[in-house]
Amino acid sequence: MPEDSHHSSRGSDHPVGMNVARRVPPADDADGNDDDDAAAMGLCWGQPKIPDPFVWPQADALASSERELDAPVVDVGAAMRGGGDGDGMRRAAEQVAAACASHGLFQVTGHGLDPALARAALDGAAGFFRLPLATKRRARRAPGNVTGYAAAHVDRFTANLPWKETLSFGHRDHRAAGAHVVVNYFTSVLGSEFKPLGAVYQDYCEAMKQVSLAIMEVIGVSLGVGRSCYRDFFADGCSIMRCNYYPPCPEPERALGTGPHCDPSALTLLLQDGAVDGLQVLVDGEWRPVRPRPGALVVNIGDTFTALSNGRYRSCLHRAVVHRERERRSLAFFLCPREDRVVRPPPRLLAAARGQEERRRRYPDFTWADMARFTQRHYRADARTLEALARWLGAAAPTCAAATSASQSQDKAQETA
Numbered sequence: 001m002p003e004d005s006h007h008s009s010r011g012s013d014h015p016v017g018m019n020v021a022r023r024v025p026p027a028d029d030a031d032g033n034d035d036d037d038a039a040a041m042g043l044c045w046g047q048p049k050i051p052d053p054f055v056w057p058q059a060d061a062l063a064s065s066e067r068e069l070d071a072p073v074v075d076v077g078a079a080m081r082g083g084g085d086g087d088g089m090r091r092a093a094e095q096v097a098a099a100c101a102s103h104g105l106f107q108v109t110g111h112g113l114d115p116a117l118a119r120a121a122l123d124g125a126a127g128f129f130r131l132p133l134a135t136k137r138r139a140r141r142a143p144g145n146v147t148g149y150a151a152a153h154v155d156r157f158t159a160n161l162p163w164k165e166t167l168s169f170g171h172r173d174h175r176a177a178g179a180h181v182v183v184n185y186f187t188s189v190l191g192s193e194f195k196p197l198g199a200v201y202q203d204y205c206e207a208m209k210q211v212s213l214a215i216m217e218v219i220g221v222s223l224g225v226g227r228s229c230y231r232d233f234f235a236d237g238c239s240i241m242r243c244n245y246y247p248p249c250p251e252p253e254r255a256l257g258t259g260p261h262c263d264p265s266a267l268t269l270l271l272q273d274g275a276v277d278g279l280q281v282l283v284d285g286e287w288r289p290v291r292p293r294p295g296a297l298v299v300n301i302g303d304t305f306t307a308l309s310n311g312r313y314r315s316c317l318h319r320a321v322v323h324r325e326r327e328r329r330s331l332a333f334f335l336c337p338r339e340d341r342v343v344r345p346p347p348r349l350l351a352a353a354r355g356q357e358e359r360r361r362r363y364p365d366f367t368w369a370d371m372a373r374f375t376q377r378h379y380r381a382d383a384r385t386l387e388a389l390a391r392w393l394g395a396a397a398p399t400c401a402a403a404t405s406a407s408q409s410q411d412k413a414q415e416t417a
C-alpha cells in the first residue's frame with residue numbers, strides 16, 4: 001500500500017502567481033521549443049552583450065559582499081567514529097544546530113569521498129558541456145521533467161534566465177533499485193559510448209548518498225530525535241544529481257548563474273570546482289560568498305527538510321553569480337525522499353517541543369512527488385516555494401490529532417527506527 005495514494009490528485013493544475021514565465025507544453029510536444037535552445041546558445045555565450053531575457057531585476061542581482069560566510073566546517077568522519085556517539089558526534093551536532101538555526105549552510109570534511117572520483121566527476125562534467133550541442137541535446141529535458149540537459153532553462157522560462165547549462169539525472173541506490181540507474185540513464189539517452197561516464201556518476205551518487213545519510217544522523221542527534229530517525233527516512237530515497245556549467249559572461253553584474261532560491265529538496269551536497277567562487281548566501285540582507293575549500297563539500301538545508309523539522313532548520317537562501325572571464329562548474333547532489341513518502345515532522349520532534357507554539361504544525365503533509373510536480377510544472381523554485389506549495393495543496397496545516405492513518409503508520413516506522 002502506498003503511504004499516500006492520493007498525492008497525484010492534490011492541488012490544482014493552474015500556475016501559481018507570476019513565477020512561471022512559460023506555459024509547460026503538453027507531454028506530446030517533446031520537440032516544441034527546439035529552436036529556443038539553439039537560439040539561446042548561439043546568441044549568448046561568447047557574445048559582447050547579454051540578451052534581455054538574461055537580465056535579472058536589480059533586487060535579485062544585488063551587489064555581493066566581500067565578507068566570506070563563516071560557515072562551520074563539520075568533520076563528519078569524526079562524528080561517525082566509534083559508533084557515532086562520542087565527542088566527535090557531539091561537536092558536529094552543535095555545529096550543525098547553530099548553522100541550521102541561522103542560515104542553513106555548513107561545510108563537511110572527513111566524508112571519505114575518493115579525490116580521484118571527485119576529479120573524474122568534475123572533469124566528466126567539463127567534457128560533457130564541451131560536446132557539440134547536437135550531442136548534448138540527445139539528453140534534452142522533457143517538459144515537466146527535472147532530469148535531462150537544459151541550456152539556460154529557455155524551454156521553461158522567458159525572463160530571468162540563468163546563465164548556465166545543466167545536466168540532471170535521478171539516482172537510487174543500485175541495491176534498492178535492482179539496477180544501475182545512472183549508468184542506464186547515460187547509455188539510454190546519450191548512447192553506449194557514455195557508459196564509462198555513467199559509471200563515474202553512479203559511483204559519485206552512491207558516495208554522496210552515504211555522506212548524506214551520515215549527515216542525517218548528525219542532524220537527527222542535533223534535533224534530539226536520535227541518529228536513525230531521519231537516516232532511515234531517506235535510506236530508500238530517489239535523489240537528483242545535477243552538473244552545472246556557468247560560462248564566462250560579458251555582463252556579470254546584470255546576470256545570474258542561478259537566481260535566489262531555496263532548494264526544494266531536503267539536503268544539498270555541493271562540490272565546487274577549483275578556485276572559482278560563485279555560490280552566495282543571503283544573510284542579514286547581504287549576499288555573502290562561500291569560497292571553495294579544497295576537499296570540502298558544501299551542505300545546505302532545503303525546503304523538504306525545513307518541513308521535516310517543523311521549521312526549526314531553515315532552508316538556505318542562495319544563488320550563484322557568474323564571472324566575466326572565468327567559467328565555473330559545480331556538482332549538486334539533491335537528497336530527496338522516496339516519491340510517495342509523507343513529509344511531516346517525526347512525532348518525537350513534536351513531543352519534545354517546548355510549548356504549544358513549537359508543537360504547532362507549520363506545514364501541511366506533502367510528498368516529494370507533490371513538490372517535484374509543483375516545481376516542474378507550476379512554480380519556479382525561489383525563496384517562498386514551501387509557502388506557495390502549502391497554498392497550492394490547499395490544505396491547512398493539520399494538527400497532530402488529525403493525522404491520516406497512512407501518516408500514522410509511517411510515524412510508527414519512524415519511531416521504531
Ligand SMILES: C=C1C[C@]23C[C@H]1CC[C@H]2[C@]1(C)CCC[C@@](C)(C(=O)O)[C@H]1[C@@H]3C(=O)O
Binds near residue numbers: 240261265
Ligand atoms: C526539484 C528541483 C528543482 C530544481 C532542480 C531540483 C533541485 C533544485 C531546483 C533549482 C536548481 C533551484 C533553483 C531554480 C531552478 C529552476 C534552477 O535554476 O535550476 C531549480 C531546479 C529546476 O526546477 O530545474
Ligand SMILES: O=C(O)CCC(=O)C(=O)O
Binds near residue numbers: 278332
Ligand atoms: O553552482 C552553485 O554554486 C549553486 C547551484 C545551486 O544552487 C543549485 O544547483 O541548486
Ligand SMILES: [Fe+2]
Binds near residue numbers: 261262263268318
Ligand atoms: Fe541551489
